[in-house]
Amino acid sequence: xxxxxxxxxxxxxxxxxxxxxxxxxxxxxxxxxxxxxxxxxxxxxxxxxxxxxxxxxxxxxxxxxxxxxxxxxxxxxxxxxxxxxxxxxxxxxxxxxxxxxxxxxxxxxxxxxxxxxxxxxxxxxxxxxxxxxxxxxxxxxxxxxxxxxxxxxxxxxxxxxxxxxxxxxxxxxxxxxxxxxxxxxxxxxxxxxxxxxxxxxxxxxxxxxxxxxxxxxxxxxxxxxxxxxxxxxxxxxxxxxxxxxxxxxxxxxxxxxxxxxxxxxxxxxxxxxxxxxxxxxxxxxxxxxxxxxxxxxxxxxxxxxxxxxxxxxxxxxxxxxxxxxxxxxxxxxxxxxxxxxxxxxxxxxxxxxxxxxxxxxxxxxxxxxxxxxxxxxxxxxxxxxxxxxxxxxxxxxxxxxxxxxxxxxxxxxxxxxxxxxxxxxxxxxxxxxxxxxxxxxxxxxxxxxxxxxxxxxxxxxxxxxxxxxxxxxxxxxxxxxx
Amino acid sequence: xxxxxxxxxxxxxxxxxxxxxxxxxxxxxxxxxxxxxxxxxxxxxxxxxxxxxxxxxxxxxxxxxxxxxxxxxxxxxxxxxxxxxxxxx
Ligand SMILES: Cc1cc2nc3c(=O)[nH]c(=O)nc-3n(C[C@H](O)[C@H](O)[C@H](O)COP(=O)(O)OP(=O)(O)OC[C@H]3O[C@@H](n4cnc5c(N)ncnc54)[C@H](O)[C@@H]3O)c2cc1C
Numbered sequence: 298x299x300x301x302x303x304x305x306x307x308x309x310x311x312x313x314x315x316x317x318x319x320x321x322x323x324x325x326x327x328x329x330x331x332x333x334x335x336x337x338x339x340x341x342x343x344x345x346x347x348x349x350x351x352x353x354x355x356x357x358x359x360x361x362x363x364x365x366x367x368x369x370x371x372x373x374x375x376x377x378x379x380x381x382x383x384x385x386x387x388x389x390x391x392x393x394x395x396x397x398x399x400x401x402x403x404x405x406x407x408x409x410x411x412x413x414x415x416x417x418x419x420x421x422x423x424x425x426x427x428x429x430x431x432x433x434x435x436x437x438x439x440x441x442x443x444x445x446x447x448x449x450x451x452x453x454x455x456x457x458x459x460x461x462x463x464x465x466x467x468x469x470x471x472x473x474x475x476x477x478x479x480x481x482x483x484x485x486x487x488x489x490x491x492x493x494x495x496x497x498x499x500x501x502x503x504x505x506x507x508x509x510x511x512x513x514x515x516x517x518x519x520x521x522x523x524x525x526x527x528x529x530x531x532x533x534x535x536x537x538x539x540x541x542x543x544x545x546x547x548x549x550x551x552x553x554x555x556x557x558x559x560x561x562x563x564x565x566x567x568x569x570x571x572x573x574x575x576x577x578x579x580x581x582x583x584x585x586x587x588x589x590x591x592x593x594x595x596x597x598x599x600x601x602x603x604x605x606x607x608x609x610x611x612x613x614x615x616x617x618x619x620x621x622x623x624x625x626x627x628x629x630x631x632x633x634x635x636x637x638x639x640x641x642x643x644x645x646x647x648x649x650x651x652x653x654x655x656x657x658x659x660x661x662x663x664x665x666x667x668x669x670x671x672x673x674x675x676x677x678x679x680x681x682x683x684x685x686x687x688x689x690x691x692x693x694x695x696x697x698x699x700x701x702x703x704x705x706x707x708x709x710x711x712x713x714x715x716x717x718x719x720x721x722x723x724x725x726x727x728x729x730x731x732x733x734x735x736x737x738x739x740x741x742x743x744x745x746x747x748x749x750x751x752x753x754x755x756x757x758x759x760x761x762x763x764x765x766x767x768x769x770x771x772x773x774x775x776x777x778x779x
Numbered sequence: 780x781x782x783x784x785x786x787x788x789x790x791x792x793x794x795x796x797x798x799x800x801x802x803x804x805x806x807x808x809x810x811x812x813x814x815x816x817x818x819x820x821x822x823x824x825x826x827x828x829x830x831x832x833x834x835x836x837x838x839x840x841x842x843x844x845x846x847x848x849x850x851x852x853x854x855x856x857x858x859x860x861x862x863x864x865x866x867x868x
Binding site for chain 2: 326327366372373377378380381382384386387388755759763
């Protein structure tokens with residue numbers, strides 16, 4: 298005897314940034330919508346947790362795409378547009394701007410901050426021969442058409458050759474963009490380069506007071522208030538379909554839910570596998586992302602500024618050429634990202650901290666026995682901090698508490714295969730899958746990072762769940778893409 | 780609803796959609812898009828809110844009628860004459 302399955306207009310897999318944003322759009326317009334999330338906390342790749350009595354963020358280095366209200370054009374930029382679509386007043390994010398960041402290579406450092414002024418000046422100083430080229434690059438980024446399918450986009454490195462001659466400057470400009478949003482080794486699609494260049498350099502970095510918890514509280518609150526349902530500890534086992542059309546979900550506990558359509562933020566390969574063997578057969582070699590990271594958080598007894606470190610974020614590379622790829626070793630110490638969450642115009646976090654991100658190899662971490670795994674985490678924290686002393690103070694003697702997470706942690710808590718933070722190198726910008734009524738949002742649709750994921754959720758909800766399939770509304774709505 | 784009430788209804792919808800916009804100086808004859816930041820997504824939200832709050836269905840070919848507040852009042856008057864004004868704030 299089974300009760301007949303519950304019915305929804307739309308079901309959303311995953312309560313990360315994209316799933317919550319999509320859910321808000323649908324709930325606002327009175328759809329019956331449920332987000333089903335495997336874990337007990339929402340937020341996905343940018344969730345939060347408590348350890349040793351401390352409230353920690355999984356991910357937050359920076360909210361990208363910051364532009365101060367009142368800056369000409371700010372209202373047409375992604376951050377303002379998403380907030381309007383989600384009906385969240387700008388002030389509610391309580392954003393504090395960065396103090397200033399830098400890209401550091403052996404012997405040369407480029408500082409940048411919100412807006413292009415400082416970066417432009419730094420390039421004129423350190424790469425005088427590239428001044429005009431950089432100006433032309435900025436113009437090309439501005440003129441780039443707003444919507445172009447990622448699949449057809451050329452490589453950013455190839456396009457950059459038209460503007461810049463010095464490979465060192467190319468590597469330096471690419472480093473932050475790759476670490477903050479490239480699913481492909483050593484390069485990124487030109488279409489993504491444009492989006493990332495705007496988000497990181499033209500716009501910039503800010504921190505919401507309270508960290509990622511504030512963003513997630515706003516999203517979750519808005520969603521529930523609009524009438525959406527959020528079901529935690531509700532892992533999806535299977536996407537149910539008949540005659541090429543998805544009609545529901547089977548949960549890990551065996552229950553079934555029905556819906557007219559499904560949006561999945563679990564990732565493309567992950568979703569196709571849930572859709573059964575016939576769909577899984579469409580997965581090609583190379584579809585699964587390979588790039589993952591180790592992230593460490595060190596809580597300090599002294600603010601980094603008192604140890605002589607002023608930057609908000611330092612993107613460093615110690616090797617002759619930048620290598621952004623899956624390392625053969627568990628961790629690659631040659632390049633990475635150092636972030637001081639206290640270096641924003643905000644009164645918090647109350648305890649000084651320093652975060653370090655390094656590229657990592659998922660398979661190497663997954664093969665370890667537990668004891669070796671924990672021992673390696675300790676070693677990587679130690680060696681990692683020893684390796685970056687050219688770019689940051691040695692915080693090891695000042696560390697009162699630390700946590701390290703690995704590709705294994707990321708895969709465990711988010712389901713992203715290989716712990717691939719930026720998902721598959723092959724994106725589906727239209728969000729379609731081989732099944733009617735099953736759509737992708739988030740990481741594998743193509744927009745990355747916190748703002749990107751929210752934008753993706755909004756765009757896919759508008760396009761596939763609100764537009765009613767009408768051709769014209771579809772075109773109007775796809776105008777969401779930045 | 781009177782003409783003024785219809786304009787109040789549309790202003791209220793715009794306020795809901797774009798809480799950060801100052802609407803106090805909106806001119807009813809000028810295009811909304813020229814006065815406040817509304818992109819196509821926001822514009823669609825106006826249409827969807829009209830449907831949600833007042834049950835008025837605006838077909839796509841008529842969207843252009845809604846480009847000014849006066850245009851909204853003209854176009855919506857026959858559809859909203861028998862509706863009650865519902866303000867969200
Ligand atoms: C260490 C780290 C630091 C980062 N720092 C930043 C930063 O500073 N700024 C920034 O902009 N971005 C940052 N990012 C990237 C950003 O967090 C992600 O791009 C973004 O959160 C992705 O959101 P999403 O909704 O696409 O996917 P996810 O957050 O992965 O959401 C997917 C959700 O689906 C759930 N799910 C998966 N499978 C199932 C299933 N079978 N059943 C039910 N639920 C399921 C998962 O549990 C997860 O909650 C960082 C990421 C990491 C890992």
